Each structure stands twice: as structure tokens, then as C-alpha cells.
Amino acid sequence: MSAGTVADWLGAACLVAGGLLSLAAGIGVLRFPDVLDRMHAATKPQVLGVLLLLAGVALRLRTTSDIGMIVLVAVFQLATAPVAAQMVGRAAYRSGRVDRSLLDVDELAEER
Amino acid sequence: MxxxxxxxxxxxxxxxxxxxxxxxxxxxxxxxxxxxxxxxxxxxxxxxxxxxxxxxxxxxxxxxxxxxxxxxxxxxxxxxVTFGGRLRPRALLVLAGRFVTELVSASIHVARVAVQPGYLPRGAIIAVRLRVRTDLNLALTAEAISLVPGTLIIDVDRERGLLYVHVLDVRGPADLPENRDRVLATEARIVRAIGSATELRLLDTPAPDVPAPAAADPDPPTDRGQDQ
CATH class of the missing domain: 1.10.20 (Histone, subunit A)
Incomplete structure (x- = not known):
């Protein structure tokens, strides 16, 4: 089996795993009861899902310019997803759209 | 502008x-x-x-x-930014390795909670005071903890170096100090990788805990360091 075939199979596995994680993230966003919980789903499995999809694409394409672009997408995905989630979470919290009954402790409320 | x-x-x-x-x-x-x-x-x-x-x-x-x-x-x-001007390759590798493993376990955890039928996770918002209060460290720690298990940044108090962190899937009071320690451990790894020597020394001082009202304080008394 040539190195190209191995890379193709690895890429396929990465694509399937990334797709499944993105699906789980989507289910989480749909099912979680609250904005803050939903943001958890929108950051962790979503980011890893995208990273795995990118790895799969990179393993399939295998050209320098494509890999450069893919690395760039990955870096910006890692840098921006937490910021976006934080902006949404903070906006939801400050406008009182967080379900307090789901929280055991809220030290942010105690500060204000 | x-x-x-x-x-x-x-x-x-x-x-x-x-x-x-x-x-x-x-x-x-x-x-x-x-x-x-x-x-x-x-x-x-x-x-x-x-x-x-x-x-x-x-x-x-x-x-x-x-x-x-x-x-x-x-x-x-x-x-x-207040970058110490020095990267430590070995600590950087530790940081990257831990980040990848924690991102994977966090994703699996959240995915499992998401697809578990009939399970309603409890949450909590805790305040964590960082030891190194530079903008760079606050930003990097806030980014990193949003991608590691359980925690998500909600708000930042820049002057006091406080991160307000939402914890997903809280099962009991013992989970909260554990998550606080995890945030501080992430901070320590970041500072070890990119911090200056002065910032490294700050890590060794006991973490000053956030003074919280006693009624809702989930921490054991030993967890409380001296406040500044």
C-alpha cells in the first residue's frame, strides 16, 4: 500500500470523525436548555470537528498552498471560536437571558 | 473610531x-x-x-x-502587549500537548452530554483570580479554558485579573474547586511557556482566592489564600 493510499484512508477517517463531532455539536446546540450550555457545544466539539475536517482535507489534497490555507483556517478557528462564544455568553448574561435555575453557583451575580 | x-x-x-x-x-x-x-x-x-x-x-x-x-x-x-520576549520550547510543547488532549476529551465530554437522552446538565459560574494579571495572559488563558473540559469564559474583570467561568455538567460542590484548579493549571502552563521570569515567580505564590459570601462558598476553608 502506497503512502498516498494510507493518507487517503487517514483523511477519510478524519472527515468522518469531524463530521460526527460537528453533528454532536449541532445536537448539543439544539438540545441544551440554556445559552451558556449551548456555547459549550458551539466551542469544543465544533472546533475539534472543524479541525478534523481540515486535517482530512489536507491529507487528501497534499499540496503546499492548500495546506498553508488550511493551517490558517485552523489557527483562526482556534482563536475566534472562544471569543465569539464569550461575546454571546456575556451578552446573554448581561441582558438577563440566562436561566438561573440551572446554575448551582453564580459568583458573577454576587459581585454585582 | x-x-x-x-x-x-x-x-x-x-x-x-x-x-x-x-x-x-x-x-x-x-x-x-x-x-x-x-x-x-x-x-x-x-x-x-x-x-x-x-x-x-x-x-x-x-x-x-x-x-x-x-x-x-x-x-x-x-x-x-507585555510579552516577556522569550519562548520556552519545552514548556510550549507541554502546553500544546495538554491543549490537544484536553480539547479532545472536552469535545467527547460535551458530545456525550449532548446526545445522552433525558440528561439535563447543571451549570455554575465561578470566579477565578489569575496570578499573572497581564493582558496577554488574561486573553490566552481565557481562550484556552474555553476549549478545555467543562469551562467556558463568560466575563473578564481586567483590573482585578478575574475570569468568570461557566462550568458545564456540575455534579456536586467538589467539582467547583476542581475546575478552579484546572483553570489555574492552564494559566501556569501558559506562563511557563511564554511568561517572563518575574511572572514565573508569581506562579509560586499561593493563588489568592476570590472572597465569596460564605453562604454560597463551595470551597473548603483550606482553599482560601490570603487576599491582597
């Missing part, structure tokens, strides 16, 4: 644990050199991104990237 900030505007944050504020001509000129080094790094990064976006390296792309990068630096100046 107002114009460019002067390099020595008085509201520039002084790092509590970083270099001393310029108390002499030597320190001031060194600060200026550091600012120029930071700007050049940013410019080099933007030229690199520009070339990656176009997909190939050419003189035209280099020139275009240079022009765009200069325009970004002139029209969107950023407050200075």
Missing part, C-alpha cells in the same frame, strides 16, 4: 508583574524598542497571512501584504 493613540498614552496598562514602568531614559528607550519589535512581528505575521491567503509566495504578494499590514498597523493600532 478615533485616530491613532500616542505611544505613551496614560491609560496604557502597566503590567503588575512585567517590566517596571519607565523610570528613566534607558527604560523608556527600551520600551520603545520593544514596541517596535512587537510592531515588526505583527507586520511579518500579516505579510505571511496575506501570502498564505493568496496561496503562493511572490514579490507582488509580498509587496501587497506589506502595504496592507502597514495600513492595518497605522489605522488600527492596538494597545501594547
Amino acid at each position: 478615533t485616530g491613532a493613540r500616542s505611544p505613551a498614552s496614560p491609560d496604557d496598562p502597566q503590567p503588575p508583574g512585567g517590566t517596571a514602568p519607565g523610570d528613566g531614559r534607558a527604560a523608556r528607550s527600551r520600551n520603545r524598542a520593544v514596541r517596535w519589535r512587537d510592531r515588526l512581528t505583527a507586520l511579518a505575521w500579516m505579510v505571511g497571512v496575506w501570502n498564505l491567503l493568496w496561496g503562493r509566495l511572490s514579490w507582488g504578494n509580498l509587496l501587497g501584504g506589506l502595504l496592507v499590514g502597514l495600513a492595518v498597523l497605522v489605522f488600527f493600532p492596538l494597545p501594547p
